[in-house]
Amino acid sequence: MRGLIARRQFCGGLAGGLLLAATGTARAADGGLPPWTPGTLDIHHIDTGRGNATFILGPDGTTLLIDCGTTREAPGLIAPCRPDATRQPGEWVARYALRQARAAGRDSLDYMVATHIHPDHVGDTAPDLPRAPDGDYQVTGLSQVDRYMPATLVIDRAYPDYGALPPLNAPFAANYRAWLDARVRGGRGVAAARVGSVEQIRPRTPGAGFAIRVLAGNGRVWTGQGQDSRSLFPDSATLGPGERPVENMMSLALRLDYGRFGYFTGGDLTASTHDGLLPWMDVETPTVTACGRVEVAVADHHGYFDACGPEFVRRLDPQAFVIPSWHVTHPGMAQMERLTNAWPGAKPRDVFATELLPAAAQINERFLPALRSRQGHVVVRVAPGGDSYRIFVLDSTREEGGITLACGPYACRG
Template identity: 60%
Template sequence: MSQPAISRSTVFPKWTPETLDIHHIDIGSGNATLIVGPDGTTILIDCGTSKDASVGQDDSHRPGELVAAYALRNSPSTTLEYLVATHVHPDHVGDVHSDKTAMGSGFQRTGLSDVDHHMPAKLVIDRAYPNYGLRPPLSAPFTDNYLAWLDARRQEGREVSRIDVGSKSQIKLRSPEDYPTFSIRTLAANGLVWTGNGQESRSLFPDLGTLPPEALPEENKCSIAFLLSYGLFRYYTGGDLTCDTYDGRYPWMDIETPVAKAAGKVDVAVANHHGYFDACGPDFVTMLDATTYIIPAWHVTHPGMAQLQRMLGAWPGVARRNVFATRMLPENRLLNNRFTSEMCSQQGHVVVRVAPGGGSYKIFVLDSNDEQDFVTAEFGPYLCN
């Protein structure tokens, strides 16, 4: 890996046309990923607020407000084309909080709805809204608040759609004819996975009516996964998909492996489920075979030791891979002490900048302690495979 000396006064260079930027935003309370396409199309995947207290440089602002401010600084638009919720958990869509002033029409602004208030989205995409069938999200205040926001959008005539697994036309650039090598394919959601044939998908879940309550698939296994392509560049992200089978009791619960197989080799991959103990198994790394892994970490359990070792390739005689984390807590750094020295970064916004045409990319780490977007490290360029 290459890491030139970086001055704290170096501000992250602005996006330019034909460049693809993928920002993994460190908010310390969940996932948030901003994509700025080569024509300036803006996409935000998730915005979590799993804690009551604000985090980062300004405790007077909620995490959703900070993500919106970051997105406005780092995109050429004041609106979003797409706002995507990979699944309905607070660290991905937003939790209820104590700020009673943040009210919308029948809901509290938090996470995604906070971003939508400050940077309005033309289309919100959910895994199944409004009909979740036999796989409803967890009954909880954050779920009720999230669904109330979606209901309010629809009542206002603002679009909300359910994901279409297998499609690579549901999320598209504003000017797709100018960038024919760019696409975002929906690999999986709700237990369905793309077959690799056209836009077909198949079910990974058994007949849910035959399962005991303890074996019913929970929310993480229903996460949306995407494969983004631009020229030779390939990028994978899969929300909180997992591979844990309860020690083999339910083999079908390994959703991660068939999804990774459908994706195939990529250049950059986001760790499933924050690199938690029940995700990022051996097949995940083998099938994706990424040069770079990014861990959206914010909790003491992110990442697990085996998961970090696996993504790094930290075994004798194995070529090392680049691993970045948005925010490893001190306790987790202590747990993973034998591997942290091999990581590229352990805190900060992690930005993948893909060169025009998609032949190479760089990684920038930005200081997340304030809103200046100073570059603390730069890696690459890496040629795409």
């Protein structure tokens, strides 16, 4: 209870008079986020207005990027390019991650995770995009980050053998796979996710005190026992043409632990069952059941109408949610009601959105008082040892935008 009271008391914008000193964090000279220090865990949800991108800097300097989207849709339906359209999203993400990693003496990625193969997570194609030196693929999204901040290992949901669960037959998917093929030809690491494993993503330093488990992916979920997993889908021979698993259902989900701090992210996992006709299509519930309670969670599928079901909120029970939103449909009203815990007499949760478009704000007007931020990079900074954390929002309209909101400290419940 004390942790809840503390977090509500110390959550406000700098313009509103809340100084960062109140949170115990000194402000950088330029008003930006103070640099990472050894023992601190940073999780950066990067706002490009074009899809998901999360950069993690571990307490020992381990670097991990989860997704980098470059979706292209009609103006008015999606957010503006952040910070602007002078560079591609992949380059902006790389520049952001490199600035943060500089404090740890890093200029490369240990791991790059593609949760699933959709443009807003791995990169889209377009006639004006540059091509790789060998000409086999366009440089976009994850492959563009890889050019500026090379990754030692890329983890895909199933590469190279997708079996009965192939990616979409689409230019962006073919382009993404061509990049993976080029990495393999060049002797660079690509691996299929090992669902259930807590060893596939390892700290650079043994005993660093944090761990990442691959909870779910490619239609499988951790059993909760050792590093075993089980299938989420029925035998494909029993399914009709309209009953096949879709790409979102194959998303990789991760749980990160550092001391008493826990964090969940699940790509575009969904909970929709076609109103109960196909219960197995709810892949979200078994995943969050395997995960258990965390301190911070990322809203599945951007808080879209087919995700973030009742069990998602109940099982994870975080103190804060991050919505990686960028589209006019992000988030849905029912999802916002659950995420903010907007029930009579219930304690509200802190919810942070990377981009809430005006139309989405109108639809969700009744829940806006509980929304801590509507635009910007959302940074979770976990204190050494993992007993507490703070959440900062950075202005994403400028490349090195300052802090616009500081929340915390939050006490980890363990």
